[in-house]
Amino acid sequence: MNLAKRSLYFLVGMSIGTVIVLFIAKQKKIEFPYGPDARTLKSIRVKEQRFFSEQAQQMLRTYQLDSLKIDYLLRASDVDFSKSDTNVKIPCQTYQVNGELKDLLVSMLIERCDSFAMFKEIYIQKNEK
Numbered sequence: 001m002n003l004a005k006r007s008l009y010f011l012v013g014m015s016i017g018t019v020i021v022l023f024i025a026k027q028k029k030i031e032f033p034y035g036p037d038a039r040t041l042k043s044i045r046v047k048e049q050r051f052f053s054e055q056a057q058q059m060l061r062t063y064q065l066d067s068l069k070i071d072y073l074l075r076a077s078d079v080d081f082s083k084s085d086t087n088v089k090i091p092c093q094t095y096q097v098n099g100e101l102k103d104l105l106v107s108m109l110i111e112r113c114d115s116f117a118m119f120k121e122i123y124i125q126k127n128e129k
Helices: 003-027 036-045 054-062 067-076
Strands: 049-052 078-085 093-101 104-112 116-126
Touching: 036 067, 036 078, 036 093, 036 104, 049 054, 054 116, 067 093
Parallel strands: 049 116
Antiparallel strands: 078 093, 093 104, 104 116
């Protein structure tokens, strides 16, 4: 069997295997958070406790944001690592998370600790497109 034929069999088998794995993962709702943004946001999402500062609570009340919208933002946002403080281990690391929610631009400063996440600041502005 020549190299071209082996390569063809390999690519066909690899393609079929990839489709099967992705199909099973979709059925079981398995996530693949491999990027730094995805890993950071997932580690914030899975914290058992979330605390909000007075400023953050006021912004959430003003713009009528609830926990479902915060969960959506923690899935669909981007982490700005240049404005984040990730080198500190004690007590917590701080992340700047920027996202969009319909016609709103949301910027959150989140402190991620071992057992909880603290939303220190939330800034919301209208998206003028």
